[in-house]
Amino acid sequence: MWTWFYRLASPPYVYRVAARLAPWLLAAAGLLIVYGFVDGLVFAPPDYQQGDAFRIIYVHVPASALSVMAYTFMAVAAAIGLIWRIKVAYAVAAAAAPIGASFTVLTLVTGSLWGRPMWGTYWAWDPRLTSELILLFLYVGVMSLRVAFEDPNRGDRAAALLAVVGVINVPIIPFSVVWWNSLHQGATILKLGKPAIDASMRWPLYAMLLGFLLFFGGVLCLRLRGEVLHRERLATWVREAVRV
């Protein structure tokens, strides 16, 4: 197990593995997302209360799940970088940040567009919405801090520290609807026991959730290759990799 862990710390190994993984992850993600869109928009029946507006969940729920998962992933990578001083871990954290931030924007905008017809407002200072907005600020903070230092190593460490501290917001997002009075609905598909959503509506949602997750993996691999190459541009193995 430790051998595998040590190999993951090797930039040329990560660069090669990411190149091999990316097309498979993206192809699987593409299939699942296309199926999710078609089944969710065409074949799933309208909700008895929300009508066709409920179809927004097919992008909102996977985006929100991914925004939290990407942050957790980034923070774990940042913590590994801080504890073991592994450069690749910082590169992973740097690669995950813009992807997670973009899906947080998608979560906030689609949530807002769903809120207008359902709640009568685009925005409310609700615990769930506010904690998701804080997540976006954390992503922006992490990305800004990384490039704010002249010394890239100091930038990496500062950004990693903020990413780790920001993890405190991660459990607040899902549990905010339980801990405080919230306009936002509670868990639907991750509810203990039977999910509160019919199978005809649930399967496209599962497909989108898995599709977005695989898409994150694929794009992370592509971005990680760029990050590793940028950080290792003077290393000897890079000459082979870029064939100069």
Added chain:
Amino acid sequence: MIAGSFWAMGGYARYVWPCMALAVGILVWNLWSARRHHAQAVQRAARAIAMARSERS
């Protein structure tokens, strides 16, 4: 489902379709930006290697 009613989304078209368009946009942007990021890193690495070579010679 009849095409007209499909696009109308039961009267919620102006909320549903922008969400779907933004989702597709974010997916495409992520792919494009990741590929661009890698291409730029390749260019920078090639430049750094060429500079190191010229300095040595």
